[in-house]
Structures are given as C-alpha cells and as structure tokens.
Amino acid sequence: MQVNLSIVPDFPLTSLNTFGIEARAKRYLRIENAEQLQAALADPVLAAMPRLVLGGGSNVLLTGDFNGLVLHMALQGRAVLTGTDTHHHVRAAAGENWHAFVQWTVDQGLPGLENLSLIPGTVGAAPIQNIGAYGAETKDYFHSLTAFDPSSGQFVTMDREACRFAYRDSIFKQEAGRNLIIVDVTFALPKAWTPNVRYAELAQAVAAQGIATPSARDVADTVIAVRRRKLPDPADIGNAGSFFKNPVVSADACERLLAQYPALVHHRQADGTEKLAAGWLIDQCGWKGRSLGKAGVYEKQALVLVNRGGATGADVQALAQAIQSDVNAKYGVVLEPEPVFV
Template sequence: MTNLPIHPNPLVVSNEFSLRQHNTFGIAAIASHFAEVHSLADLQSVRQHPQLMSMPRLILGGGSNLVLADRLDLLVLHMCLKGKQIVGSDADTVYVQAAAGESWHELVLWTLAQGIGGLENMALIPGTVGAAPVQNIGAYGLELKDVFHHLDAFDWDSGELVTLDKAACQFAYRDSIFKQAFKGRLTILQVTLALPRSWQPRLGYADVQRFLDQSGITTPAAQDICNAVIAIRQSKLPDPAQIGNAGSFFKNPVVSAAQRTSLLAQFPELVSYALDDGRYKLAAGWLIEKAGWKGRHLGRAGVYEKQALVLVNRGQATGADIRALATAIEQDVRALFQVSLEAEPVFAGTPQGM
C-alpha cells in the first residue's frame, strides 16, 4: 500500500455538479454533491465527515458503465488516483500495478510498450482500472480474472485498507463480489496484475484471426493482436465522443443445453458458444437483431445500426429514455425466445439503481 498516491490538499466538495462530461452516454445528470478523489486520505476525510457519510455514495470511474438519472441526490466520488508500475517478477510472471483512476486502455498500451504481453485482447475497453474488477471486464477470449493477482481497497465500514486475492473477489461472467456482498462497502484503490513472461497469443475469436489473415500476419506478436482488437472494436462500436453510448449494453444470456436445442429447432442460425459446465452462452446482439431492434429507436434513444448490442443517445436522451428502450428490447426478446436479457450498466440515481 506504500505505492498509493499522496495528495495533501483537502477534499473539495462541489454542489449541483454536472456529470455530462463524466458519463459516456452523455446524459446531462446533476449530482447534488461531487468530489474528486486523488488519494486514500480523501476517502478517509469523507469517512470522518458525518454529513458526507450519511449520504448515499456513487463511486465514479470513467462513467462508461453507467446510466444516470437526471438528478442524483448523493455524493459522487470521482476516482482520480494515478500511477502504474512494474512491482516485481519471478520466473513465470511480471507483476504490474495500476491505480484505480488510470485508463484501462492506456494501461494496456503501456504494458505493451514495456514489452509485456497479456492484456492485448482487452484493448480499447473503456473505463478505468478501478472499475475493471467490479465488472470482471473481458473481450475476445480474455477476462480480467485470467490476469488478476490482487487488489487493495478501502473498507467504508472499518476505515481500514484490505487486500483481496482472486478467490476473494469471486469473479464470474461480468460479475464479482463488488456487485454482490461488498457492493457499496469497498472502494478499489489499486489493482495488481500477473502477466506471463512466456506469452502465447489468444486467437479463439474468428474476427481476430480473420484480421490477422487479411493483414498477412502468420506469427502475431502481442502488439499485432492489440492492433486487430482496436480495429475490430472501432468498426463495430461508436466513439462515445461522437455518439453517446456505454458499449455492449446487455450480457450474453446463458441457457441450458436443452433450452439451446429447443431454440435451434426454431432458429437454426442461432449464435451460441459452449461453456465448460455444459451450458451455452447466446449472442445477445444476435437475439436483439432477430427481434427487429437493430438500427431502431425509441424517442431520443436508439440501437446502433452497426451493432445491435449497443444502445445510443440520439441527442439529449435521459436515463429514463435509455431505460425505456432497454425494457422494450428485453420484452421483445423474451417474447420471441423465452430468454431474459440482463443489462451490463448500472442504473444510478433511480429507484431501481444503486
């Protein structure tokens, strides 16, 4: 924990603060109270302040996995802790540590610049390092849990620092203990990753292999895979700076083998992937497109025309607009496939939110 940033300046709390620039949907939400967190001392000062501690809290990273209400009567703490470094190595592993406020994508690029592979399949995932374990982020055959070693967090109940290893985090598909038993109790301060010295490419996804083949790359390096992933994601996902969105909006639903067989009888083109436990993961984007939502809109919110898994702000959309669209999609998919979709983003500042 000696590597945590030291920020001696007192915590500054702003009132009636606009979060438009702090969420990738571009929702014009107003937070009743807002503060930037640059150090452990900032969190400790909040805990020592009875009025601030009495308020509900929202821990904010890059705002890339949030749907905000128009108004949030709570304390928004924007995690701005910075710093990344190699903290050790052994015969098989290089250990990299990054503070919660670091950009995840910038961390991926930084590790590659140090000659360390292992994160390239998760290039261009938006958000911060501190948010990555909460969601157990993943893409193109790699999840955070595959490269995770431990993290350090602040316990709001005790005021103490705690360290959690991989088992303690209880990682699952887009899930962790931070969304379950420890929701609201722990705030992640820094993450330590275990990256392989003996790097091997992960080429399980056809899109990545196709890009490499088209580029004439037969023996890819980690940077080649990173370039492929970036190009693929940019071709499918809109830039939040241009079109407000939160990336993939729904989790891929998991069904039993029997349910998949039944669906295949009705929809032979069903896109699914076998899991180790005998169940199957269905492609949520395919389900949404088949239900007729790709490129459609509902008021000021819509479904991206190039990728049905992405909901977008068509201009001045509110959190309620996004929720209404998501609900309509869920209802149509359930009616057609008898499959329930689950949103990835957190709905904050609403009765159904945090």
C-alpha cells in the same frame, strides 16, 4: 495530517458518464489520493450521504439527478513490480485510463492484456465488471487489488478468490462487496506469453493481414481496428458499449431454440451450458438501427444502445425494456443489462 476536501455542490455529471446523460450530483469530490478517500468517509456528514463512485462512467446509466455524494476516482500511477519466475506484476491506480494502461503494458514488453484494448473506462472499474473481450477477461490476468472499506475505515488487499469473479460479475456488484472502493489493481502477466487469437473474429482479422505469428502489438492493433469498425466512440455518440450480457441457458433450452431457429448463434461453455449472442437476438427482433425517442440501437452493432442526442436515462431505460420484452416474447430469453442503473 490535514487533508483538503474540496466538495463541489450541484455538480454536472454529463462528462462523467459515457452515455452523455445530463444529470447533477448534490455533492462532488474528486479523489486524487487514498488519504482524501479515507478523510472524506471519516466525515460523519459525508459518510451518511448516499454515495456513488465513478471512474470513467462507462458502465453506468444515470436515470436522474443523484441526491448524494459522487466520489470521482481520479487516482493516477502505474508501475512494474517485482514479479515471480513465471509472471510479471504491474500495478495501476484506479483512476488510470484502462486503454492507456493496456497500451503501456504492451509498450513495456509485458504482454497479456492486449485483447482488452480500447475498452472504455478506468482500471478501477475493470475488476468490478470483470471486463472481457475477444477471448480474455480481467480475471485471467488478475493478481490482487487494494480496496477501501468504509465500514471499517481501513484498506484491504483482495486476491482473485476474494473477488468472486464470474461472467461480467464480481463481489463488488453483490451485497457483500458493493460498498468497497477500489484504489489500485495489480495484474500478473505471463512471461511465457503466446498470442490469444482463439476468438474467431480476431483470428480472421489477424490472418487477413498475413500475420502468421502475431506479436502483442499486432493483437492489440487488430483488436483496436475491429472495435473501431464495429463500435461507436463515446466521444462522438453517447453509449456504454455492450448494454446487455450474453445470456447463458441450459443445453436443453438451447436445443429447443435451435430446433425452431437453426441460425441461432451460441457457444458451448465448459460447464455444458450455452452462451447465446444477445446482439443476434436483438437484431432478429428488428431493433438494430431503430430508435425509441432520443435513444436508439447502433446501426453496426445491435448490442449497443446509444444516445441520439438529448436522451435521458429514462429514455434509454425505456428502450432497454422494450428490447427485453421483445426478445423474451420471441425466444423466451431474459436479457440482463450490463450497466448499473443509478
């Protein structure tokens, strides 16, 4: 079967990254079906080019023009599948908007993903980053995914174990899986659902509404309200959400920090380590609301770096490095960026 590949040269990427960084790609291809993807990477010229896979561009920092092929994953489709006695199974194509997909599952009476409402990006990006918020992560509801392996030219199915999920991490960010391209994702949503309001801020926001037994829609709407109150809309001001991971340190290291900084925000992990609040560390170093050139730190949330207007990737990178340097100098803690630098 002949597959039409509409390759666009010198393509602007400003609308394909939520930071709103101005950059261009040498070649661009919008992928709307799996056959296009397979055909494109079977072409020896295209396959030999440096490759960047983009969905919503919400977890990438473009540091310059991309001298290669951008594959824009725009595959659409979502469906309720045959599940099990304990779980509903739902599948969505990689190009589906994540927030719209989550709201659709809630509207279908299939709860589970509501704590992950209003996270920017696409469904295909969710497993890569193992996105998480308000006491939930992708891995908690993940069943399997389909990915294209350019090295073999074949599609593969991967379960949770194969994806090697960790905190804001997966095999897709590691050498073993960096070249795999996610085509669709299937989630397992519990039939015996109970609201997840373990996260203190969410529990307080639900209680403030006088809701004793929240529904999935109550949880989703509350998460949306909290996020809108704290975080900037990329449509209004360029950003990639939380820019740094919350650092994890040993219990001993945390104790030493607490002795010097009793107000240190920390959360004990199941393995005995302590997760520190990166936003608190950045705020204490005086960066909240500050700018460095055309890039800055959001006034309402120190974990979010923003494009004040006309910032380049180098501007954002310089700001991030300055913040990392100050936090490391004061607390001896290394902050790791969440976005991929390209």
